[in-house]
Amino acid sequence: MSQTTQFILNDRDVTTTEPAGMLVLDYLRRREHLVGTKEGCKEGDCGACVVLVGELNGTKVKYKPVTSCLMPLGELHGKHLVTVEGLNMAQLTPVQQAIVDEGGSQCGFCTPGIVVSLTGYLMNAGTAVDDEGIKYALGGNLCRCTGYGSLKRAGSVLIQQFGNGSAFAKRTKSKNSIAELIRAKALPEYFKSIPARLKKISKPRLKNGKIDHFIAGGTDLYVQRGDVIPETRVNVLNLHPEMKGITVTNGKVKLGALTTFEEFADHPGIIKIIPRIKEYMHLNASWQIRNRATLGGNIVNASPIGDMTALLLALESTLVLSDSDPLRRKNGRKRRTVPMKSFFKGYKILDKKPNEILTEIIFPRPKAGSKIHFEKVSKRKTLDIASVNSAIKIRAPKGVIAEVELSMGGVAPVPLFMKNTCAFLKGKPVTARSILNAIQVAMNEIAPISDIRGAAEYKRLLVRQLIIAHFTKLFPEFVTVRDFYEAH
């Protein structure tokens, strides 16, 4: 099934009929022989393959770093793909120079990915370049040689050059930062021509017919099936903008299923409802992955340990399922809603027919006084899969629980809504006693197994600890961690 993908690769217009499901990384190395982009793990964990993908947004192009090892070639249609080669100029860029000067490159294998991530950061941070931001940008890049010290020092050099108070920052205020980065010789000249050139690429046609794989962000799908997808018929959902977007109305929050983790956490309306969403999101994947991973994908993937799934479950989300055929979907046919609590039927078994896809997620705006919290424990705090995660939405006026929604991940074959525990907690005061009693109820609701994420007993213990964590975080005026020990 040949399909034409048209995009700009660095400074070159490209039209290819390679399979839409082929990995961008394989395309770059094997077809284009652009070997600066490296393969380190092929599952989004190391960042040696990071590239920038630029997407037209009005008259500007918005660039994001992503891992090319989990991205389908077909999605590049109408976009600008930038590899390390596409950043090279006669002289080193400030990012490259800082890494050289500070000894931020040893064996060099991870270096191109790091250069691309840091450049992507400069393109997005504007003048807010700072130490935390440098780490944010490198969150998806592993380096086994340096121990990151020299990379952080390279970051400090960039902060001096581009951060607050720098000459760059003074020039850049309210101007096009891409133009300023070109002036600062951080990007090649040709970036100026990209918006006009992207506009000339026609929109992809909606496809119908039999599909083997629907690909959203692909960040989990390619990890599981990366060796077979390229040869199958794929539908690259991100070519369908109607499944994107966030609307917050008074009563409801509507999320397009293709909303990425990063878009969700950056949305002012979401931040208002979940003030600490950025803190929680920091525990989930890396910037490079969050730029790709979608909320809908996280739910449909049905991993018992999906981080956003746990959060959306506690938010009482409802799922909108539509016809998988985009033409029929356009006509608004076959729309059905399912409460998220009843969507998961068993391990990777969903209340979803083969001809349905998840198009929208809707949750009610939490009532005034509601508190929301997310907890996750994983071996490595960042960019790791949880041993156990949990989310809670709770309203306890005057310390008495009026409403509570609690989810737990990693403790059952499905993302678990803690129905009995919630029922038990309703009407109880926020005290150590009632929380401990609730933990006992929770113990009968979970069925964790021992696996690479931890022993079953460990997960049981974590359920206890995370319930305590929720309450001590949200109600420090009523309970502290010490209360759970001093009663002994």
Next chain:
Amino acid sequence: MKHIDAAAHTRGESQYVDDLPQPAKMLYAAVFSSDVAHGDIIKIETEKTRVLPGVVAILTAKDIPGENQIGPIIQDETLLADGKVHYVGEPVALVVATSPETAHKAAKQISMKVKALPAITDPRVAFAKGEIIGTPRTFHLGDVDSAWSQCDLIVEGRCDISGQEHVYLETQRARAVPLEGGVIRIHSSTQSPAAVQRASAKILGVPSNKIEVDVKRLGGGFGGKEDQATAWSCLVALAAWHTGKPVELVLSRHDDIKMTGKRHPYSSDFKIGVTKDGKILAYEVKHYQNSGATADLSTAVLERTMFHSTNSYFIPNVKISAACCRTNLPPNTAFRGFGGPQGMFVIESAIAKAAEKLGLPREEMQYKNLLQEGDMLPYGQRTADTRSRLTWDEADKAYNIAAIHKRVESYNETHFETKKGFAVMPICFGISFTNTMLNQASSLVHVYTDGSVSVSTGGVEMGQGLITNLAAIAAKAFGIRSERIKIESTNTTRVANMSASAASATTDLNGHATLLAIEQILDRLKMLLVHEQHVSHAEKVTIVDEQVLYDGKPTGWNWTKLVQKAYTSRVALSAHGFYATPGIWFDRTKEKGHPFAYHVFGTAIIEVTVDCLRGTYDINSAKIVHDLGRPINEIVDRGQIEGGLAQGLGWMTLEELKFDDTGHYLSNSLATYKLPDVYFIPDLLEVKLLENVDNPRGPYGTKAVGEPPLMYGIGAFFALRHAMRAFRPKVDFPFHSPLTPEKVLMQLHAEVVEEMKNGELVRKAKKAKTQKVSKIIL
């Protein structure tokens, strides 16, 4: 001076094996490996695979024209399994196809019938069954048996130390290109080109001069490509030999983790005897090394464990016994530190346990026993230029250890949910290959008529900065700009019989060899000047900033003129230098000698905070005082210190190698094997170098730097233990590494876990509404 390759690295222009331009008609290989840890092969089913479009060849043991043997020290390792399999991931067949995708798909279709035999994964079980590689060894100093009676306190314990996956970002790979005359050129990602050459020649049954191995650079090695790059090179050589075409093999991350060995897990028993004020009088340790299925480098690794079993301490009575135990895991291998870290972990555990029993701060007991000048080490070498106390005292002066202790304790008094801990970690690491024979190196230096210089050595650049160091050494020796120096790829046709780039000694050995080559050329050039300018003393000729001086005064000649004059006068502008480390030896019959040219010393202070509710933790800071002698290049050396520390921290904390009883690795990808990321390594990372210290045994007074800093990471384990004991005083937590968040939480809340195991919590929960629950609170 910056890393020579750094600019090209940042531009993505540095080439690794599979980045080289692809020759026409190149073929691609994939490995079919055993899925059974131990068994007899009944049948390998390849017929269905052979007919797949694009499959060119399927090679098994019977297709090896020479000897099916690649064991580096003991000849016990086949290239392709022959009759038996010994671990999951053991290569059985090689598929050669027209594309990598086809090769991988085809490899998946091969099947194998195996009659399974019992598999062993535990080194103590292997030892009990007599599954021992080589001979168990014992070092003695003084007389432990009679010393116990003089001790005020004797403490015994056990350590279980996990292995470690190398995670070089560039997985194992090689490309073989057939040339005329039956020669095969191998582009390998190996730390040991000569090992690849020898093994490939043996596999093909050809003389070594028919095999050319070329190594430009490695995307990380860390010991994982010292011996274990050999098999993949041999496989592509075999495939090129059969097909007559270039063949490339690149392991996927999954295959790499599955098929290659790691740092050795150890299980050790210790017994330590001390006086009541903390002086160590006697120490006895037994190390059971989990060697994996074949010897690989295990016997040498074991030896270094023994050499470093007393770390930086003087103990008058010592008995160290150790054995390589054969298990059904991939052959474990070299990894930065080469057995030293495991030896050090055990003595640090023994000291921690004794100090806890005595009620002394651990660091007080450590300090009391630090090595002093001339102290006798258990292997018969006396310490010289001993800097254990010097680095400790400098660290104390800079960071005030007593104040840290006080600050941590007062934090813990005022905090309940989180606890802080800290540990001081001194190191003493011997430099030289412990196999004396390997301490030799060669360098080939050419000066071209335009004054540019080419240097070839047996050393391999793997990110450690070797070529940057060599360029600096060569430029300094000639007295010319470093831009004139080019360090060539490592190639067996230019430099023969090189030892592996390992043992931290690569710059030492190859730097010395380069100096010896340059000395020969300089001697000739000086004689030329003496002759041409009619002066008398060659030793008065020097080259400074490219100007040729006589007795410190300009001669009117510069470097290029000197070189051109040499060429026209038919003076040789090339030389080969050979270096063998002097004064080292070791007698294995007596287990005594002088195995190390010198030792590297240092002291680190690590601070941590544990979240006792969640079991998670942060490493807050690492502060290091390190002995580098006179550094050649501070950027390179600092990178080695910080990078080594990061690997050591990871080894002690996150990096959990899990395998099941059937010998399958469960942590088989970077999604399940977690190494430190940018957030895990503390921002507060200070490195101070000892100032005004020399090292007469290193080129220009420098000291080796590659491995020692890794062992600073051991401090993280004891800092975490310190914090955990603040939450649960008096608990004797097990010495079981890595100390993952899972272990921390389970150990901090052992009673709750116990109740859960007994089902009490669940049973109680059924009556939860009526029952009081105070009993299960902790």
